[in-house]
Amino acid sequence: MGKGTRGHAQPARRWAAASEEGDVAAVDGRVRRSRDRVLTTAFELLSESGVGGFTVDEVARRSGVAKTTIYRHWPSREALVIDAASRISAEQEVPDTGSLEEDVMAILANLGYLLGTARWSSVVPSIVDVAERDPEFAGIHGRIQRGHAAPLRKVIERAAGRGLISATADPATMVSALIGPLYYRRWFSREPIDDQFVKTIVSNVISSHRATGVRGRGPHA
Amino acid sequence: MGKGTRGHAQPARRWAAASEEGDVAAVDGRVRRSRDRVLTTAFELLSESGVGGFTVDEVARRSGVAKTTIYRHWPSREALVIDAASRISAEQEVPDTGSLEEDVMAILANLGYLLGTARWSSVVPSIVDVAERDPEFAGIHGRIQRGHAAPLRKVIERAAGRGLISATADPATMVSALIGPLYYRRWFSREPIDDQFVKTIVSNVISSHRATGVRGRGPHA
DNA sequence: TCTGAACGCTACGCTACCGTAGCGTAGCGA
DNA sequence: TCGCTACGCTACGGTAGCGTAGCGTTCAGA
Numbered sequence: 220m221g222k223g224t225r226g227h228a229q230p231a232r233r234w235a236a237a238s239e240e241g242d243v244a245a246v247d248g249r250v251r252r253s254r255d256r257v258l259t260t261a262f263e264l265l266s267e268s269g270v271g272g273f274t275v276d277e278v279a280r281r282s283g284v285a286k287t288t289i290y291r292h293w294p295s296r297e298a299l300v301i302d303a304a305s306r307i308s309a310e311q312e313v314p315d316t317g318s319l320e321e322d323v324m325a326i327l328a329n330l331g332y333l334l335g336t337a338r339w340s341s342v343v344p345s346i347v348d349v350a351e352r353d354p355e356f357a358g359i360h361g362r363i364q365r366g367h368a369a370p371l372r373k374v375i376e377r378a379a380g381r382g383l384i385s386a387t388a389d390p391a392t393m394v395s396a397l398i399g400p401l402y403y404r405r406w407f408s409r410e411p412i413d414d415q416f417v418k419t420i421v422s423n424v425i426s427s428h429r430a431t432g433v434r435g436r437g438p439h440a
Numbered sequence: 441m442g443k444g445t446r447g448h449a450q451p452a453r454r455w456a457a458a459s460e461e462g463d464v465a466a467v468d469g470r471v472r473r474s475r476d477r478v479l480t481t482a483f484e485l486l487s488e489s490g491v492g493g494f495t496v497d498e499v500a501r502r503s504g505v506a507k508t509t510i511y512r513h514w515p516s517r518e519a520l521v522i523d524a525a526s527r528i529s530a531e532q533e534v535p536d537t538g539s540l541e542e543d544v545m546a547i548l549a550n551l552g553y554l555l556g557t558a559r560w561s562s563v564v565p566s567i568v569d570v571a572e573r574d575p576e577f578a579g580i581h582g583r584i585q586r587g588h589a590a591p592l593r594k595v596i597e598r599a600a601g602r603g604l605i606s607a608t609a610d611p612a613t614m615v616s617a618l619i620g621p622l623y624y625r626r627w628f629s630r631e632p633i634d635d636q637f638v639k640t641i642v643s644n645v646i647s648s649h650r651a652t653g654v655r656g657r658g659p660h661a
Numbered sequence: 662t663c664t665g666a667a668c669g670c671t672a673c674g675c676t677a678c679c680g681t682a683g684c685g686t687a688g689c690g691a
Numbered sequence: 692t693c694g695c696t697a698c699g700c701t702a703c704g705g706t707a708g709c710g711t712a713g714c715g716t717t718c719a720g721a
Contacts, residue, residue: 250667269569271492274708285669290710344572347627348490348565357630364628392640395621395629400613402628403620406568407585409578410612419613427644471697495678506699511680 250292256282257289261303266338269345273300301355304346307339307363311370319378320425326371327397327421331412334405344406368394388428396424471513477503478510482524487559490566494521522576525567528560528584532591540599541646547592548618548642552633555626565627589615609649617645 260282265273275296279286293299311329314322334340343363350360375390400420404410481503486494496517500507514520532550535543555561564584571581596611621641625631 253668267573269573271569272573275710276708286709287670287711288668291667294710296709341572344565344569348492348569351562351565351627352488352490352493361630364630368629389640391629391631392621392637395624395631395637396617396641396644398628399620399622399624400616401620403616403623406572407619407623408589408612408616409582409585410616416613416616419610420617423617423644423648427648474698496680497678507679508681508700509698512697515680517679 253284253288254292257284257292257299258303258306260284261299262306262338262342265300265303265345266342269342270300270304270349271345275299301359304342304356304359305362307342307346308366310366313370313373315374315377319374319383320421322374322378323371323397323425324418324421326374327401327417328414330367330398331401331414331417334401334412340405368398371397383430385428385430388430393424393428397421474505474509475513478505478513478520479524479527481505482520483527483559483563486521486524486566487563490563491521491525491570492566496520522580525563525577525580526583528563528567529587531587534591534594536595536598540595540604541642543595543599544592544618544646545639545642547595548622548638549635551588551619552622552635552638555622555633561626589619592618604651606649606651609651614645614649618642 257278261273261278264278264281268277273296275286275289278284278299279289289299293302311326314325316322316325346356346360346363350357371394372390375384375393378384379388379390397420401412401417404412404416478499482494482499485499485502489498494517496507496510499505499520500510510520514523532547535546537543537546567577567581567584571578592615593611596605596614599605600609600611618641622633622638625633625637
């Protein structure tokens with residue numbers, strides 16, 4: 220498929236989310252190049268200026284792709300923003316060392332590192348802000364969010380399946396307790412996220428929820 | 441003060457941050473009324489539309505105060521936004537029940553409630569977003585942030601002074617571990633913040649850092 | 662070589678918003 | 692009553708951004 224479908228494609232629906240690439244849009248080499256250049260530039264601009272400072276004219280200037288061409292691929296500024304924002308995807312591996320604590324530590328250390336270096340970390344606040352009022356962006360935000368939490372969740376649920384976690388423990392609560400502090404430091408308190416911090420968070424959460432004969436939980440009920 | 445200082449005031453610096461009220465601006469009853477109406481409306485608009493959707497024209501329309509009058513009080517749109525945003529202040533009491541866990545629980549339960557109901561909770565993402573790129577807003581955000589964390593920090597440091605907390609525990613880390621999960625649920629995962637959740641977070645963090653002869657920490661190192 | 666799709670370029674029309682000028686009016690104290 | 696100050700109103704000038712029209716150009720495949 221691909222080339223053969225050219226004649227039947229509806230031009231109005233030519234633009235598509237980044238997730239469904241490889242269909243109609245990949246007809247021509249030029250198309251692909253333009254699309255990629257625009258999307259890359261758009262994502263850069265998004266991380267620099269946020270959703271509010273994002274303009275099609277600026278994308279056109281930086282990418283070298285004519286504004287008219289951009290509008291031939293995306294029906295509106297919003298569509299382009301959405302498409303660019305959808306590039307935030309984690310695609311992280313799920314470690315399996317046998318030790319829950321080590322697995323979690325690996326994931327969170329990597330997350331902490333990304334929060335300090337990756338471009339998307341400066342885009343997220345914009346997404347969160349817009350999502351607060353725009354349902355469509357709320358959907359995008361939800362997907363990004365679940366994507367970022369997925370490896371952690373998987374590791375925890377796997378450990379639960381293996382009986383390594385207290386039966387009363389709730390995986391969702393553990394995820395919040397683990398990721399929350401890192402996000403907090405990155406976007407709210409703006410404190411650095413060092414390994415010592417991550418280690419403290421991880422070991423506290425894990426040990427609080429460990430399933431053992433010897434009660435791993437503290438005193439006081 | 442007040443009336444007598446009228447003649448000496450520099451009109452260009454008449455506008456002032458909300459925190460320093462009661463000086464020059466409080467000269468006339470009319471002035472105060474206008475200022476309050478504008479600021480209240482501005483804050484409302486901010487919580488509805490975010491910093492990006494905030495326009496002086498809209499504030500004028502809603503408040504019934506003429507746009508020219510607004511510009512007589514604030515030199516620019518930005519100044520008004522800053523002034524309105526500065527209204528986010530917690531002014532929360534610092535409980536002292538004698539039990540660290542109860543004090544922390546009280547603070548966090550209240551915070552969780554506010555996150556779900558207070559207007560400012562929908563303004564915060566905007567502030568965070570702008571602060572990501574604007575140093576002036578970063579300052580505002582820092583002040584708001586420290587204000588929100590202050591009661592918790594105070595309670596924890598007081599407990600540390602009383603020797604109730606492990607010597608190796610870091611108050612800043614504990615604050616992140618406590619507030620982070622709540623913020624995470626409000627703005628990222630969008631899960632509800634119920635008392636059970638808060639209780640779990642609190643008891644885990646507290647018991648992990650408790651100073652006792654009987655080791656309150658879990659096994660594993 | 663021919664043809665058509667995709668792209669570039671210029672120039673728009675339109676809207677929203679910022680911030681200001683100018684002038685008339687209302688309130689309040691002396 | 693007089694005079695000062697703050698306020699309201701209309702009307703701007705200016706800018707920025709969205710999205711489109713029209714037309715010429717480039718490129719790749721048949």
